[in-house]
Amino acid sequence: MTRRIVVGVDGSLAATAALRWAVRQAAATGADVVEAVNAWELSGSVLPPPVGVYDPRQVAANVLHEAVVGELGETPEIKVTELVLPGPASAALLGQASGAELLVVGSRGLGGFSGLLLGSVSRHVVEHAPCPVVVVRAEHADGTAG
Template identity: 50%
Template sequence: MRREAAGMAEAGRIVVGVDGSVPSLKALRWAVRQAGLSGDTVEAVMSWEYPAAGWASMVPSMPTDFDPEKLAAQILDDALEQTLGEDGAAAITRTVRIGNAAQALMDRAGGASLLVVGDRGYSGFEATMLGSVGLHVTQHAPCPVVVVRGEAGTD
């Protein structure tokens, strides 16, 4: 039931973590379907951070035009278009943040109606364990959280 039909308050915002992994793309599809039911908008969030100290010594030389934020934005755009198609992707708000993924999601979830993340994507016994980002947001998010689980080939 749409919020307008039920006489409820204005539509809200669903925040979804997208890193290009299969579990995050499943979470994105789930969030878009939920938004279709609730009338909410969808905001896809991708976070990036530099690897721990010492990584630069492993790379012979960084190109002078290397822009990790631009690269992250392109990865997010590609993931949205490949998953939702061009028209579906156009309806999604995009946010790229530097820093820890769990913190970026927590920051964006303030005022949101829902936060959606994928699980770790492991199989077998490890499937019972939640990834560190999912674990953190389920314990500390300022709004309800959905962790999308399941086999890689199913929705």
């Protein structure tokens, strides 16, 4: 059976810190793969966008890939699979976390109010995850948590 760690990556500072933490944890525990997940939703439509029009799936894929390569390089020491899933972020993460050893999320993503201790996605997955959850805070430029 594959030992997986799932991590939410939305391009935020906290998600980038979560990705780094998940990879270090995988190396320390011998997990086989880190599954980096970003989710996307179509606003008000169930049809795919026409060619040449804003494509939220492609935007999510680009954000995810840039975060993974930017933090880990082209050939990370641990196998990292990039998954772009449809739907709300919390639902995508919870679904992917089924059977995982661990779910890792940033304390706050790109949306919401910056003064909140936990964002809506991190709070929801903590309350409903089928596996243990680690919430990672963003780091400031000086390396301290923020």
